[in-house]
Amino acid sequence: APAPGRSGFAPPKIDALQSVGTGEGQVNLVAWAGYVEDGSTDPKVDWVTPFEQATGCQVNTKIAGTSDEMVNLMRTGEYDAVSASGDASLRLIAAGTVAPVNTSLIPSYTDVFDGLKSKPWNSVNGVAYGVPHGRGANLLMWRTDTVKPAPDSWSVVFDPASPYKGKVTAYDSPIYIADAAVYLMATKPDLGIKNPYALDDKQFQAAVDLLKQQKQIIGEYWSDYTKEIQAFKSGDSVVGTTWQVIVNVAKGEKAPVEAVLPKEGATGWSDTWMVAAKAAHPNCAYKWLDHIISPKANAQVAEYFGEAPSNAKACQETADAKHCETFHATDEAYFSKVHYWTTPIAQCLDGRTGVTCKDYAEWTRAWTEIKG
Amino acid sequence: MAAFLHRRAGVRLSLLLSAPLAWLGLAYLGALAALFLTAFYGTDTFTGELIRTFTWANFQDLVTTEVYRTIALRSLGVALAVTAIDLVVAFPMAFAMAKLASPRSRRWLVIAVLTPLWASYLVKAYAWRVMLSSGGLLGWGFGVTATILTLAYLWLPYMILPIYAGLERLPDSLLEAAGDLGARASRVFRTIVWPLAFPAVVAGSIFTFSLSLGDYIAVKIVGGRSQLIGNVVYDNIGAANNLPFAAAVATVPVLIMLVYLAAVRRTGALENL
Amino acid sequence: MPDQEAAVGLRGLRKDFGPVTAVDGIDLEVRDGEFFAMLGPSGSGKTTVLRMIAGFETPTAGTVELGGRDVTRLAPFERDVNTVFQDYALFPHMNVLANVEYGLRVKRVARAERRERALAALRSVRLEGFEGRRPGELSGGQRQRVALARALVNRPRVLLLDEPLGALDLKLREEMQVELKELQREVGITFLFVTHDQEEALTMSDRVAVFDRGRIEQVGTPAEVYERPATAFVAGFVGTSNLISGAAAEKVLGRPGTYSVRPEKLRVVLGESAAAGPDEHAAAGTVAEVVYAGAATRFVVDLDAGGRLIALQQNLQVSSMDVMALRGARVRLVWQRRHEFAIT
Amino acid sequence: MPDQEAAVGLRGLRKDFGPVTAVDGIDLEVRDGEFFAMLGPSGSGKTTVLRMIAGFETPTAGTVELGGRDVTRLAPFERDVNTVFQDYALFPHMNVLANVEYGLRVKRVARAERRERALAALRSVRLEGFEGRRPGELSGGQRQRVALARALVNRPRVLLLDEPLGALDLKLREEMQVELKELQREVGITFLFVTHDQEEALTMSDRVAVFDRGRIEQVGTPAEVYERPATAFVAGFVGTSNLISGAAAEKVLGRPGTYSVRPEKLRVVLGESAAAGPDEHAAAGTVAEVVYAGAATRFVVDLDAGGRLIALQQNLQVSSMDVMALRGARVRLVWQRRHEFAIT
Amino acid sequence: MNLSRTARLLFRLALVAGLGVIYVPLLVVLLNSFNADRTFAWPPTGLTLRWWGAAWESTGVRDALWTSVRAGLGATAIALVLGTMAAFAVQRYRFFGRDTVSLLIILPIALPGIVTGIALNNAFRTVLEPFGVGLGLFTVVVGHATFCVVTVYNNVLARLRRMGGALEEASADLGADPFTTFRLVTFPMMRSALLAGGLLAFALSFDEIIVTTFTAGAGVRTLPIWIFENLFRPNQAPVVNVVAAALIVASVVPIYLAQRLSSDVGAH
Numbered sequence A: 001a002p003a004p005g006r007s008g009f010a011p012p013k014i015d016a017l018q019s020v021g022t023g024e025g026q027v028n029l030v031a032w033a034g035y036v037e038d039g040s041t042d043p044k045v046d047w048v049t050p051f052e053q054a055t056g057c058q059v060n061t062k063i064a065g066t067s068d069e070m071v072n073l074m075r076t077g078e079y080d081a082v083s084a085s086g087d088a089s090l091r092l093i094a095a096g097t098v099a100p101v102n103t104s105l106i107p108s109y110t111d112v113f114d115g116l117k118s119k120p121w122n123s124v125n126g127v128a129y130g131v132p133h134g135r136g137a138n139l140l141m142w143r144t145d146t147v148k149p150a151p152d153s154w155s156v157v158f159d160p161a162s163p164y165k166g167k168v169t170a171y172d173s174p175i176y177i178a179d180a181a182v183y184l185m186a187t188k189p190d191l192g193i194k195n196p197y198a199l200d201d202k203q204f205q206a207a208v209d210l211l212k213q214q215k216q217i218i219g220e221y222w223s224d225y226t227k228e229i230q231a232f233k234s235g236d237s238v239v240g241t242t243w244q245v246i247v248n249v250a251k252g253e254k255a256p257v258e259a260v261l262p263k264e265g266a267t268g269w270s271d272t273w274m275v276a277a278k279a280a281h282p283n284c285a286y287k288w289l290d291h292i293i294s295p296k297a298n299a300q301v302a303e304y305f306g307e308a309p310s311n312a313k314a315c316q317e318t319a320d321a322k323h324c325e326t327f328h329a330t331d332e333a334y335f336s337k338v339h340y341w342t343t344p345i346a347q348c349l350d351g352r353t354g355v356t357c358k359d360y361a362e363w364t365r366a367w368t369e370i371k372g
Numbered sequence B: 001m002a003a004f005l006h007r008r009a010g011v012r013l014s015l016l017l018s019a020p021l022a023w024l025g026l027a028y029l030g031a032l033a034a035l036f037l038t039a040f041y042g043t044d045t046f047t048g049e050l051i052r053t054f055t056w057a058n059f060q061d062l063v064t065t066e067v068y069r070t071i072a073l074r075s076l077g078v079a080l081a082v083t084a085i086d087l088v089v090a091f092p093m094a095f096a097m098a099k100l101a102s103p104r105s106r107r108w109l110v111i112a113v114l115t116p117l118w119a120s121y122l123v124k125a126y127a128w129r130v131m132l133s134s135g136g137l138l139g140w141g142f143g144v145t146a147t148i149l150t151l152a153y154l155w156l157p158y159m160i161l162p163i164y165a166g167l168e169r170l171p172d173s174l175l176e177a178a179g180d181l182g183a184r185a186s187r188v189f190r191t192i193v194w195p196l197a198f199p200a201v202v203a204g205s206i207f208t209f210s211l212s213l214g215d216y217i218a219v220k221i222v223g224g225r226s227q228l229i230g231n232v233v234y235d236n237i238g239a240a241n242n243l244p245f246a247a248a249v250a251t252v253p254v255l256i257m258l259v260y261l262a263a264v265r266r267t268g269a270l271e272n273l
Numbered sequence C, D: 001m002p003d004q005e006a007a008v009g010l011r012g013l014r015k016d017f018g019p020v021t022a023v024d025g026i027d028l029e030v031r032d033g034e035f036f037a038m039l040g041p042s043g044s045g046k047t048t049v050l051r052m053i054a055g056f057e058t059p060t061a062g063t064v065e066l067g068g069r070d071v072t073r074l075a076p077f078e079r080d081v082n083t084v085f086q087d088y089a090l091f092p093h094m095n096v097l098a099n100v101e102y103g104l105r106v107k108r109v110a111r112a113e114r115r116e117r118a119l120a121a122l123r124s125v126r127l128e129g130f131e132g133r134r135p136g137e138l139s140g141g142q143r144q145r146v147a148l149a150r151a152l153v154n155r156p157r158v159l160l161l162d163e164p165l166g167a168l169d170l171k172l173r174e175e176m177q178v179e180l181k182e183l184q185r186e187v188g189i190t191f192l193f194v195t196h197d198q199e200e201a202l203t204m205s206d207r208v209a210v211f212d213r214g215r216i217e218q219v220g221t222p223a224e225v226y227e228r229p230a231t232a233f234v235a236g237f238v239g240t241s242n243l244i245s246g247a248a249a250e251k252v253l254g255r256p257g258t259y260s261v262r263p264e265k266l267r268v269v270l271g272e273s274a275a276a277g278p279d280e281h282a283a284a285g286t287v288a289e290v291v292y293a294g295a296a297t298r299f300v301v302d303l304d305a306g307g308r309l310i311a312l313q314q315n316l317q318v319s320s321m322d323v324m325a326l327r328g329a330r331v332r333l334v335w336q337r338r339h340e341f342a343i344t
Numbered sequence E: 001m002n003l004s005r006t007a008r009l010l011f012r013l014a015l016v017a018g019l020g021v022i023y024v025p026l027l028v029v030l031l032n033s034f035n036a037d038r039t040f041a042w043p044p045t046g047l048t049l050r051w052w053g054a055a056w057e058s059t060g061v062r063d064a065l066w067t068s069v070r071a072g073l074g075a076t077a078i079a080l081v082l083g084t085m086a087a088f089a090v091q092r093y094r095f096f097g098r099d100t101v102s103l104l105i106i107l108p109i110a111l112p113g114i115v116t117g118i119a120l121n122n123a124f125r126t127v128l129e130p131f132g133v134g135l136g137l138f139t140v141v142v143g144h145a146t147f148c149v150v151t152v153y154n155n156v157l158a159r160l161r162r163m164g165g166a167l168e169e170a171s172a173d174l175g176a177d178p179f180t181t182f183r184l185v186t187f188p189m190m191r192s193a194l195l196a197g198g199l200l201a202f203a204l205s206f207d208e209i210i211v212t213t214f215t216a217g218a219g220v221r222t223l224p225i226w227i228f229e230n231l232f233r234p235n236q237a238p239v240v241n242v243v244a245a246a247l248i249v250a251s252v253v254p255i256y257l258a259q260r261l262s263s264d265v266g267a268h
């Protein structure tokens, strides 16, 4: 068996850091909104200040809106670390923008769930390129008062004769094509889809056709969670993809909703903190990596952002004692059904050779076409 | 120094033009030119690096794929509809402000029209989402119509202000002269007010038209499942990091606007913004 | 002439703008075919009266009648009057022909007739060949004539003109005065004409109404107004008023009060000697200033009795060089008693 | 007076605006302390000449000298002249005092002296007490006086005035003419005055230059220009030119050519009889029109010999009622031969 | 045009109705800032001051507001200088390509924001990055100034046209050199036009999001960007409403002042 992690391409040879010394006084981060909170949004939400006090590394953050922005920002060389999603991490590795991470220098790494270590989106040929931050699945949510019986399959959002026509919602991004592929994996095995992010022409076309057909019953596509919660609350949407955090908030606002990981499995995400190859402040960057996956901070991020923590010990630190349970943090069986977002590239990610797969640019164009 | 400049009109003119032309003529036009040059490049989809070899591929895709035509036409339709709605709503308002309101209340009316510009665009769009959602104040649902309404609302002040300014400049004596010669109000409007206010109307329409043509955020908030040309550009640059194709798509609204500007240039509208 | 035949009849007309009373109760009758001038200083309410006749303002009180019919409540487009505005108010987006045709067009006159009448109107103001120009491409005098043609082509019962010559050069204004007068004779329409230039009012009109602070001070022919002004205001405003008052009046005229004599009624006699005739008065004085004005010369004379009079003398024979030498000379001013009038 | 003492000297001055030649080669000398008028129709180049003297326009050819010094290439702020603009060009954002002080302020005159001189200038134009007002709060005549004070306070060598009275009402204009003239006498500064009103030019100035199409047609005292016009244009522009020409000239004057007589030189004699004296000429005709103008009456007479003459008659004794009756009457016009002048 | 009573009434009604349309959504925003529901459920289930408290304590809002103000002031300052210069050149001189200048100035506002945004983004990255200058507040200011020039240009142009050259000539005539003339006459006369143009430029910049998205650098979060990030987070969305409501109220003051000042002498 090949070594865990991505294989099949050779990243530039870059050495990992050998030891962590004293901090350089500051560290520049590229992150998703909500990952690096210093109390400026809400004084109660702050895991940066303790870090700054403990290490003397002052944190400067640039919030990126998309994975591509992250890639571009990292390429400027001004940043030391990044919270890359699976659809960005490989590009960073391949371009030599980020360096392998010496996990032995990060004490908290030992407590990270094994299900997150050495995965195709955070390592190459067994070499780790970062530390896992957290994870979540794209679930199926429905309104209990209108959608009966309770669905357990994605078919409810793909059935052209759905009784919920005009009230179905889907995630507004090219990556949503993978959701269709996951459904096809289960319903059309003869297409031979093994990895929803590695689709050849035929497989891709099937997914696109499915989505074009789905468009007829879609009410709206959602892209931010305020919008989705509001739609479910008002009844503009009654069934569709969701994130666990949306389910929680909607329930908190007394919306009659439930969510499930459907039997076909689902897409999901897992983010990785990576260190720039030319980091100007590598010591502080390593200290940050250790801090952000330390139980306390990891718990705070997971709760604030609404995802499963990556550190097993974080589950004891959450304010809501049932957080880990709600987000299935320790449920490896649950996450085994999750296909984490990965950037589709021409070279098929499922190891096939001799065929080219559709790359992300083509996914994007297809998405435009699907929405019409 | 002063006396030297007095005698050199050419030097004075060059000094005056230097900075604006350097900024807009060189920097801005240069940036636009560079952008449209990349429309002829390809891109490495994995690393996102540009491949600087000349190709028509992006334009071929753009022209041959039907969906882009559909989206372009839809965007054009939305921009036209927004402009038309704003015109119909803004003209009577501007007229009442300029010709019926007392000079004192005019100042307050202008303030009343300007104030909404300070409430964030996004917040206003979301307020419309709240009003349009089922159970909301209006409850009409989302879609292209909702997008048109929301955009029309957002850009309304940009239509009112130029028309108001144009009508205020229109001497009352012309309207009186027309009435004196036997024309009824509707006729005065048709033959005097409208032709003379037309450049101002066009000026306002430049705002509403171009702002609608380039929008990609409001449609995400209230557009339901529809998309506009701005979304295509944004998705290609923001999500796919495909700058060359985004640039190729961006030529569409730019061409539409350039045609529009060329058409209205003679009306004198460009001096009425 | 009975009331119902008056072209324009104003009864107790009054207009308040908030606290300002612009027109303060006016009664006036303008006869059919008359060239009638409204003369008065700036702000005396002339324009406001005109605008009430045209229908642009609604009177606060009183009525406006046109040809005996009460039109006080009618809109401008329902009244058979047309206006030549002070700033002409030509439509800048139409050419000359379209401007002139406008009134006929809104009255749905057939295209051929419309064109014909418009061209005739342009001919009558001597603007053939200018049909295609825009107002912006015309000189002031030409614009004025377009405005005139645009109003006349509708053959209104009354034509209202608000200082139509105010914006023109002196020379052009004089030419236009003659033209306007001739035009009015030709077309026979009643002209109601606003001006603040007393000479214009005197030379052009059949009758004049002199306005002051929203009221009419006097109505009459030019000669009546000039030679027998009803009030001090009229005396002062229409022509130069030479005042003799107080002690000077007692000494020179032998009675108290304030009196006025027009400058052209004074004869300037050199030296102290000349005796006044039986119907005459005379006053001795010194020439303070001699002003040569081409056709006439003005002598400013300081009277021994006090006060200052101006005497006008046509340069009929005297050469200008001679009269200039008179500055500082002793003179006597002589005039007929009937040309004095008391000022109240 | 030698050249170098002339207040203003223009030599071969010329100005083209693209294809238009606004000023077409002008030579002129204005003497120190003179009240000099530039008279001419609209578009004849008066303003352009003034602007070249002030320095706002650069001549296409020729030179401008001030007090003998060539200033052709100097900027306006380097020249010792000041201008009173037609529309006054008062600074609307400054009060009257600040307007008047402006010239001293930019020349860094000390504050106390500045204030004192400005107040004195305001006194000389009789505007004490108006220091704090904004130009917008003044009447036309008051603004005109502020403009005057603002220019005079700098004690320029020459004061340029571009139709300073053009925007005023007739009544006010007449008053200001007198004031302006008195002021110039007091301060003794050279005044160079542009106008298109011939009476204004004649009554106010020491000398007049008559402009036509960018050239000077004649320079002389008012009487010279009026009584001995050098060209037909001058004759026509300065006063009414009564022309007798062609067959009429042969019949009436006994010689061919074109001649002119001023209206005020014509005596109107009723009936056919009156014989002309030895030094006189006479022409019979019919009164076509009588125009009453208050101080005088104009008779428009159609000559039997052909042509039309206007006769002016001061209303010295005759009542206006009498003269009006003369329309259509047969009259003879009689004038002294020396008042005829040939037109070239 | 002597309208009938009915017509006048209809126009006034249109005005009132139009203002109603403009203000109802703003009232919704205001009301939602008190709405206890995080996702603005309609009608509000309960009212709370909680969001106003949260907004008050949020340093992120304050930072973003400050960033926006700085960006707006920077862009406005540049727009004032460039717009005034261009307006002077176009109004006071005749030269080849004069028409093109106004077209050029209008172009950034007439072209869709996303085009300007990606063009500038592309240019900044290729031109500035080699010099080690990344995207930052500076690039935001540059981007905003580009499309703000037009508002100043148009206001100044209109004022210059109305003002004519007479006052400046009078000043020169009285002995002031061009710099003094500008300081004492031209500038004071243009002040209200500059104010009006500047205010509009500031407002444009203040609410700009598309160009900002593409030109903002590390850690540069203008208010619209902050709103963009936070509107889509349920815990923050109500706070955004508070910010918007507060802005509407606060904006009346500068607009009123500008209106007052711009109706001064210069306007006539």
Ligand SMILES: Nc1ncnc2c1ncn2[C@@H]1O[C@H](COP(=O)(O)OP(=O)(O)OP(=O)(O)O)[C@@H](O)[C@H]1O
Binding pocket: C017, C020, C021, C022, C023, C040, C041, C042, C043, C044, C045, C046, C047, C048, C049, C196
């Ligand atoms: N629309 C108005 N609102 C308020 N006051 C007005 C209005 N129109 C005129 N007035 C005032 O009414 C008075 C008379 O004005 P009007 O224009 O009739 O005078 P005028 O005799 O025509 O003067 P001018 O010779 O200056 O034109 C003035 O005091 C003027 O200020």
Ligand SMILES: Nc1ncnc2c1ncn2[C@@H]1O[C@H](COP(=O)(O)OP(=O)(O)OP(=O)(O)O)[C@@H](O)[C@H]1O
Binding pocket: D017, D020, D021, D022, D023, D040, D041, D042, D043, D044, D045, D046, D047, D048, D049, D196
């Ligand atoms: N800036 C300019 N550009 C082009 N032509 C001009 C300009 N200024 C003046 N002219 C032309 O030059 C000629 C002389 O104009 P100028 O203003 O000197 O006449 P003016 O005698 O002052 O007339 P007015 O009595 O009307 O003021 C006119 O034909 C005018 O059109």
Ligand SMILES: [Mg+2]
Binding pocket: C046, C047, C048
């Ligand atoms: Mg008036």
Ligand SMILES: [Mg+2]
Binding pocket: D046, D047, D048
């Ligand atoms: Mg002139």
